[in-house]
Amino acid sequence: MKCEQIREKSADYLAGELDEKSLSEVRAHLADCPACREELESLSAIWTKLGVLPKEQPSGSLRIRFYEMLEAYKKGTEKDRDKISLGQTLSYWFGRLMPRRPAYQIALSLILIAAGLGGGFLLSVRSRSAARTEVTGLRGEVDDMRRIVAVSLLKQASPSERLMGVSWSARIDRPGDEIIQTLLETLNRDPNVNVRLAAVDALYLFYDHPEVKAGLIHSLAGQTSPLVQLSLINLLVEIRERRAVEALERLIQDEKLNPKVKKRAELGLTQLS
């Protein structure tokens, strides 16, 4: 698929409107084309800011609702025609309610103006908070999009694409269990040292997620690359993870451990206790 076609579909993509086939095509293209990814990122960012990303999809129910509204409107105008006389009676009654003295008239209008302003203010506050929930929702959608891209990139054969997957997952605000699990799996299983190193950095960003700390400690025992070991030790010391003490002590016992890693682990132990 060409970039132009992708860009035509990007709105549908963001709205989750694409069918399976085009969705996978778009994803495949996004994994390969940095320009489109950037475009999509900035598009979703702009939408987030304006708050115009359609929260509801133009689904079948919308169509029904539209016709319902149209019908109601038509009926409404018909009724209005019948109600003219009623309106006239109402205005007569309102007229009778109006105070006769001009001073009272002015006072009443001031009260009405104040009430109008107050009401308007209240309404605007309410709509602002509604906008805020809207923005939160949109952020969630951007997160979802990043999650989809990150997870699909992390499954690629190319280490460069997996690196990209790690950096996409690092941009997610609320990673959720799926991303944390995928990152931990990358840290433990990815055959490439560079990708594992990047996963350590990404997981650092989410260290207050309950599973991350335990996952990092657990991972220490299984790592073979001294660089990854060092990176993990640095991280665990950095977040003052006291539960790592035991894992570090066990690591130091390993006879095959790189002497530099051993030195750092020993230093880490003194820093943690």
Next chain:
Amino acid sequence: MKTIIRLAGIMILLWAAGLADNAQESQADHAVVSFSNPAKPGTVEVDISEGSITVRGYEGKDVVIDARWRERVLTKEEQEQEAALAEGGEELDQEELARKKAQAEKAKGMKTIEVESMGLTIEEEENVIQVNAEEGKRAVDVVIQVPFSTSLRLSCRDDERGVTVDRVDGEIEVETSDGPIVLTNVSGPVVADSSDGEIKAVFGKVVPGKPMSFSTMEGDVDITLPFDVKASLKMKTDEGKIFTDFDVQLKPSQQKKEEDERKEGGGYRVSFEKVTLGLINGGGVEIQITTYEGNVYIRKAK
């Protein structure tokens, strides 16, 4: 279609005494392999446990593989002994020296018949050509010519010669344990890792978008980039230094996201590792470099 070409180890004749010095490179295997879909860029994977890999881009459609088997791989101790022997044998154990001399004397004028089966296994499947050396005592030096756009996945352990790549525009993944990684006239993305070796990469141009990463425990990382490259560098080194002749715009080394600062208990990340973030020409391709002892050199191509 899966093609398997087995380059059987032909029995090799080695002159035990007279040719011992030249016996390091004794037997050459040669194979020409085509990609199943030559119109699309293919991938070449090489995995050898002992030996070296050299890959060169050339104007052809096939992959040309040459392998030279060394007599046998020498352990580090043996290499040291060889070196000592070459220097006059002063440091070599006298007994050991005498034993070697006696052995050579015994076999004088005779040939060694190598009975061990050895060879390369070459497989092609869905535009991926895999080259594997059978596990054994012998080390192999593999030289491969590939079309320029080929992607490479190279893995080479236990050798001082390492991996050399020249004029390949595809994606390159390399890993070595001891040997150096030397890449010239490449455009990336490159993801390279070495435990003890140096990593050197000279980029003719840099493909935008795809991230790169270089890591080595002991060695230096030496990268040459085009003068107009747009790159975002993330460099970590514990004991090494960073050198560059680019105007690198440094960013504060906090990796934290804004959101994190609001979290309770967050915000004490000051010195996780010595992370240096820098932008070249406003930033672009993500390049991550991790070393422990080695220095980092970011050079501007002249």
